[in-house]
Amino acid sequence: MSHPGYPFADIERKRQAHWDETRAFRTPEDPSRPKYYVLDMFPYPSGAGLHVGHPEGYTATDIIARYKRMCGYNVLHPMGWDAFGLPAERYAMQTGIHPAVTTEQNINNFRRQLKSLGFSYDWERELSTTQPDYYRWTQWIFLKLFNSWFDPEQKKARPIAELPIPPELAGDANARETYVNARRLAYVTEAPVNWCAELGTVLANEEVEEWTSKGYSVERKPMRQWMLRITAYAERLLEGLDRLDWPSGTMELQKNWIGRSEGAEIEFPLTADAAARAESAGLPASLRIFTTRPDTIYGVTYMVIAPEHPLADALISSDQKSAAEAYIAEAKLKSDLDRQVQGEKAEKTGVFTGGHVRHPLSGEAIPVWIADYVLMSYGTGAIMAVPAHDERDFAFARRFKLPVRVVIAPTASGPREPSGAAPDAPTDAERRESEAAGARLKTAFAEEGVNVWSGPLDGQPTKAAIGRMNALLEAQKLGVRRINYKLRDWLFSRQRYWGEPIPISFDEAGHFVAESEDSLPLLLPPSDNFQPAATGESPLANLPDWVAHARDGKQLRRETNTMPQWAGSCWYYLRFIDPGNSDALIDPEKEAYWMGENGVDLYVGGSEHAVLHLLYARFWHKVLFDLGYVKSPEPFQKLIHQGLILGEDGEKMSKSRGNVVNPDEVVREYGADAFRLFEMFLGPLEAVKPWSSRGIEGVARFLSRTWRLYTQREGEADDADRSTLQGAAIDPRVYADIPEDRRRDAERVIHATIKKVTEDIERLSFNTAISQMMIFVNEFLSEKQLGRFGAEAFVKLLSPFAPHLADELWSLLGNADSLANVPWPAYDPQKITVDEIEIVFQVNGKVRGRARVAPGADDESLKKLALADPAIQRTLQDQTPKKIIVVKNKLVNIVV
Ligand code: ANZ
Numbered sequence: 001m002s003h004p005g006y007p008f009a010d011i012e013r014k015r016q017a018h019w020d021e022t023r024a025f026r027t028p029e030d031p032s033r034p035k036y037y038v039l040d041m042f043p044y045p046s047g048a049g050l051h052v053g054h055p056e057g058y059t060a061t062d063i064i065a066r067y068k069r070m071c072g073y074n075v076l077h078p079m080g081w082d083a084f085g086l087p088a089e090r091y092a093m094q095t096g097i098h099p100a101v102t103t104e105q106n107i108n109n110f111r112r113q114l115k116s117l118g119f120s121y122d123w124e125r126e127l128s129t130t131q132p133d134y135y136r137w138t139q140w141i142f143l144k145l146f147n148s149w150f151d152p153e154q155k156k157a158r159p160i161a162e163l164p165i166p167p168e169l170a171g172d173a174n175a176r177e178t179y180v181n182a183r184r185l186a187y188v189t190e191a192p193v194n195w196c197a198e199l200g201t202v203l204a205n206e207e208v209e210e211w212t213s214k215g216y217s218v219e220r221k222p223m224r225q226w227m228l229r230i231t232a233y234a235e236r237l238l239e240g241l242d243r244l245d246w247p248s249g250t251m252e253l254q255k256n257w258i259g260r261s262e263g264a265e266i267e268f269p270l271t272a273d274a275a276a277r278a279e280s281a282g283l284p285a286s287l288r289i290f291t292t293r294p295d296t297i298y299g300v301t302y303m304v305i306a307p308e309h310p311l312a313d314a315l316i317s318s319d320q321k322s323a324a325e326a327y328i329a330e331a332k333l334k335s336d337l338d339r340q341v342q343g344e345k346a347e348k349t350g351v352f353t354g355g356h357v358r359h360p361l362s363g364e365a366i367p368v369w370i371a372d373y374v375l376m377s378y379g380t381g382a383i384m385a386v387p388a389h390d391e392r393d394f395a396f397a398r399r400f401k402l403p404v405r406v407v408i409a410p411t412a413s414g415p416r417e418p419s420g421a422a423p424d425a426p427t428d429a430e431r432r433e434s435e436a437a438g439a440r441l442k443t444a445f446a447e448e449g450v451n452v453w454s455g456p457l458d459g460q461p462t463k464a465a466i467g468r469m470n471a472l473l474e475a476q477k478l479g480v481r482r483i484n485y486k487l488r489d490w491l492f493s494r495q496r497y498w499g500e501p502i503p504i505s506f507d508e509a510g511h512f513v514a515e516s517e518d519s520l521p522l523l524l525p526p527s528d529n530f531q532p533a534a535t536g537e538s539p540l541a542n543l544p545d546w547v548a549h550a551r552d553g554k555q556l557r558r559e560t561n562t563m564p565q566w567a568g569s570c571w572y573y574l575r576f577i578d579p580g581n582s583d584a585l586i587d588p589e590k591e592a593y594w595m596g597e598n599g600v601d602l603y604v605g606g607s608e609h610a611v612l613h614l615l616y617a618r619f620w621h622k623v624l625f626d627l628g629y630v631k632s633p634e635p636f637q638k639l640i641h642q643g644l645i646l647g648e649d650g651e652k653m654s655k656s657r658g659n660v661v662n663p664d665e666v667v668r669e670y671g672a673d674a675f676r677l678f679e680m681f682l683g684p685l686e687a688v689k690p691w692s693s694r695g696i697e698g699v700a701r702f703l704s705r706t707w708r709l710y711t712q713r714e715g716e717a718d719d720a721d722r723s724t725l726q727g728a729a730i731d732p733r734v735y736a737d738i739p740e741d742r743r744r745d746a747e748r749v750i751h752a753t754i755k756k757v758t759e760d761i762e763r764l765s766f767n768t769a770i771s772q773m774m775i776f777v778n779e780f781l782s783e784k785q786l787g788r789f790g791a792e793a794f795v796k797l798l799s800p801f802a803p804h805l806a807d808e809l810w811s812l813l814g815n816a817d818s819l820a821n822v823p824w825p826a827y828d829p830q831k832i833t834v835d836e837i838e839i840v841f842q843v844n845g846k847v848r849g850r851a852r853v854a855p856g857a858d859d860e861s862l863k864k865l866a867l868a869d870p871a872i873q874r875t876l877q878d879q880t881p882k883k884i885i886v887v888k889n890k891l892v893n894i895v896v
Contacts, residue, residue, distance in 0.1 A: 734784050
């Protein structure tokens with residue numbers, strides 16, 4: 001199709017200019033009205049410009065924002081830029097062009113593109129995470145984290161000044177400082193990190209996959225890093241999910257990422273020789289393990305410690321020394337993630353230490369192995385291996401020919417009838433039996449069941465057995481119940497230039513010296529050298545005059561790491577509420593009004609942020625909540641992920657495939673309204689769906705039919721190509737009174753359309769709302785008789801979707817200039833009720849006649865009506881019906 005046939009370019013230009021001039025979408029501060037906060041995940045302004053995936057979510061939120069405004073809400077619908085980050089810095093490394101320059105260009109381009117789509121953002125609240133008056137407050141929050149600790153009793157963050165100091169430390173300034181620093185929510189640690197040499201920076205665990213999938217390699221390397229103590233919030237981050245209206249898949253991802261697991265820590269004493277070595281090294285003479293299945297304790301046949309485990313040296317015997325040390329050296333090169341993935345898939349590797357521990361209940365000596373499927377960073381870094389009931393242990397035991405002992409049967413009638421409560425550990429004979437059963441196993445039985453060959457646990461179902469074993473171990477002081485989380489603290493520093501400077505310095509003795517809050521922002525210094533420093537430090541280390549500074553006569557060195565891109569996006573939704581505030585992060589009254597009890601009312605963005613941004617932002621929000629800066633416990637009440645838009649070929653859009661659709665071209669050819677409408681018409685918002693160029697022509701035709709329905713041009717046929725606005729006028733037939741004989745039907749369609757579109761918008765079911773509007777236009781296109789109410793109502797319904805065209809028609813209808821704040825139309829339920837419906841009469845399933853009846857007619861009268869129908873009588877002749885089936889309001893089927 002060459003031209004969609006209505007003057008969209010003129011209309012859209014005119015309408016956008018008008019919105020700009022009248023500041024149509026400025027958010028008033030009006031606490032008397034109910035609020036609605038609808039937020040998009042703000043974009044990273046990349047050099048490639050807007051992608052068709054961006055406007056999908058943005059159109060959805062714009063429909064909601066416009067609809068809610070018309071429903072009388074005070075709507076906050078802002079837009080900004082998540083503009084720190086790696087791509088601009090990598091570009092700077094290649095070209096020497098300062099990231100601030102490219103970032104500004106990209107922002108300008110993104111803004112132009114978004115404006116061309118007619119989104120009703122309050123542009124006066126636009127912000128960028130790279131603006132000093134924004135990152136000033138990001139740094140301020142960092143200082144709050146630095147100056148807070150998590151009180152495990154009150155389960156909340158408190159100012160560090162309130163941290164109780166153990167009396168024995170009172171006199172020792174250094175010990176005291178170490179104690180305090182180890183409890184801050186922002187702290188420094190020397191830890192093995194994911195180092196990416198090509199990027200010249202470390203990556204958070206959450207980021208590794210993204211970059212390795214792009215072909216970058218990531219290695220483990222110990223480095224001094226800033227961490228945020230998100231683990232302190234594990235439980236609250238988990239509990240908080242209960243009150244949220246989020247996609248279940250995303251909640252599941254967060255739950256798994258937090259990874260709560262209930263179990264026990266159990267002590268396995270070292271045998272005498274190893275114990276002596278441990279004690280001489282100042283280490284405990286017992287190996288502490290974490291297990292979720294203490295009920296399987298009689299099935300332990302070996303132990304595994306992580307290669308980094310502190311007791312490794314003590315456990316390694318002299319004849320195993322060289323083999324064990326070689327294994328440890330190799331394991332050091334792998335990241336936890338690699339080890340975890342490998343632990344699931346590849347063949348297990350490991351080495352015997354030569355050392356043993358004693359089973360805490362039976363006293364049996366158990367060999368200790370080193371294997372990298374056990375991670376030092378989880379639990380205690382050591383496990384009791386129960387190969388009969390754990391997949392990884394099973395694979396390992398088979399590989400290294402270690403015994404397998406069955407101690408759980410699927411049901412009570414398993415390998416052996418339960419013998420009742422045996423007071424002691426299993427006998428040698430029983431152990432042999434359970435090993436014989438183990439030798440026959442094909443895979444581990446990792447589910448719950450009933451204990452067998454388990455001494456005091458015999459016959460107990462799993463849950464009861466766990467409880468009984470925990471009690472038994474606790475009574476003998478051999479173990480404690482324990483909850484573990486998979487969640488790790490958040491690695492927060494990056495060796496980058498283009499990020500927020502961390503507002504901390506160090507004095508000559510290495511003590512922290514924080515910037516004072518009122519000296520912020522600590523500005524990112526100008527530079528033209530974006531290469532990492534020779535030391536592997538961030539490019540900021542290339543600026544000695546910035547790094548070295550003096551305060552109160554003390555020589556200080558600045559932290560040269562910067563914050564990760566996630567920092568700025570952790571709290572931007574708060575700043576939109578009060579973007580100009582130079583005295584505070586946010587005015588408490590404005591915060592109370594706009595965030596209310598539940599925070600942002602609707603948040604739309606990509607599902608790729610499920611465990612990154614969405615977890616980090618919740619964490620910061622909870623800290624701000626604890627410290628009294630926000631009143632809602634959670635930031636985002638309702639969350640929706642828009643589905644990916646694929647290329648026309650059904651593949652992910654990518655430059656290399658050549659299937660990328662450029663929004664600018666679509667807007668040029670079909671207009672912004674058609675583009676918006678089409679993005680919503682592709683399918684359900686959350687579904688993954690391919691682009692279709694035929695489809696966009698379809699919606700463009702719908703819009704030109706709408707234009708034709710409303711307008712006429714003197715002396716021209718109805719289907720004329722109206723390429724300019726000139727001479728366009730409303731066709732008077734559109735709003736003339738509907739003639740009596742059509743009125744009832746016309747009103748039914750009008751009111752049913754209001755109902756359907758309203759309800760569909762509320763359900764975010766935009767594609768079905770558009771279908772209904774298409775039906776509406778087809779219904780009226782030839783006669784045009786809508787009446788004033790119908791003509792105006794339809795334009796209002798259309799306006800959230802195709803705001804330019806709707807505003808133009810609205811003003812052509814003789815109204816004020818914009819529908820932005822015009823009340824949403826209400827429908828009259830009485831006008832939708834149908835007074836007659838069609839019933840189909842069938843004989844043996846074939847349609848033979850029809851009748852119009854009042855809805856709800858009872859079965860008996862429908863049967864009578866069918867049998868009396870002349871066409872049916874003709875078909876039946878003299879046959880007597882065997883059976884008559886009635887489907888209410890639909891059909892009567894006569895079986896002969
Ligand atoms: C004995 C056992 C028997 C286990 C059994 C499982 C099944 P979650 O917390 O659910 O992931 N484990 C403990 N620490 C580990 C570490 N640092 N690295 C690797 N594995 C570790 O699972 C906890 C279980 O994972 C623990 O329970 C332990 O194996 C293993 F029939 O102990 B179990």
